[in-house]
Amino acid sequence: MRKTIVIAALTVLTGASLLVATAPADAAGTPGSTKGPCGYTVTPDEPPARPVSLPPDPEPTPDKGIVKVVVATSQGPMLLSLDRAKAPCTVQSFLHLAKSRFYDFTTCHRLTLYPTLKVLQCGDPSGTGEGGPGYSYKDELPTDLPNWPDDPTGTRKVYARATLAMANAGPNTNGSQYFLVFGDSRLRPDYTVFGSVDRLGLATLDRVAAGGIAPTPDDPAPVDGPPVRRTDIIVARSLGSR
16 A cells, blocks of 8 residues: 555545555554554564654643754755644654654655646655555644635635645655645645644755656656656754754
């Protein structure tokens, strides 16, 4: 099962593929879940792309403050601001994966350049879009996103430039893959928003986007696929909270 962020929904809505991520499995190979409010649950059918334990799951889950995470990439730096109030379980998991070096020396495997979907997708150590951390957890979906301007039904929302959100493979299948929005994107509100990207990070994303997507013999001008400007995450580390 592919964890392609929003691309599945877009396939239905616009003919584009969605941003999907694959559900992962337990690093220890033992079925189960944590006992706290987040209920991180191992996914035996989806082994981890890189060994990692289940995140801590304290009660109550920390739900206040902004946590800064610096991400050094081969295309430039990014500073992420993780918002515990928006998505406490997601932030808890992301920080655990960063601390465990799960994201170090990985490649952002997918760039999309559709008119209504402009994102870079990262977080899979396998670099295939099918890898995860060996566990999944519940959605923490946004309720305050503005409607997409030309959608009279109000079902599609604006995931604005600089948004940081989770990729998934359906309801409650969050794992390790996430996407960074470099241009306002039209999506159903089915993807957990847990932070934002700073100005330097947006400059990095713009640089990657400007390079385009690697062509193939079957698709010489693709709008969805590996970026020409390969974007490797060298290190991702928390700078603490405020």
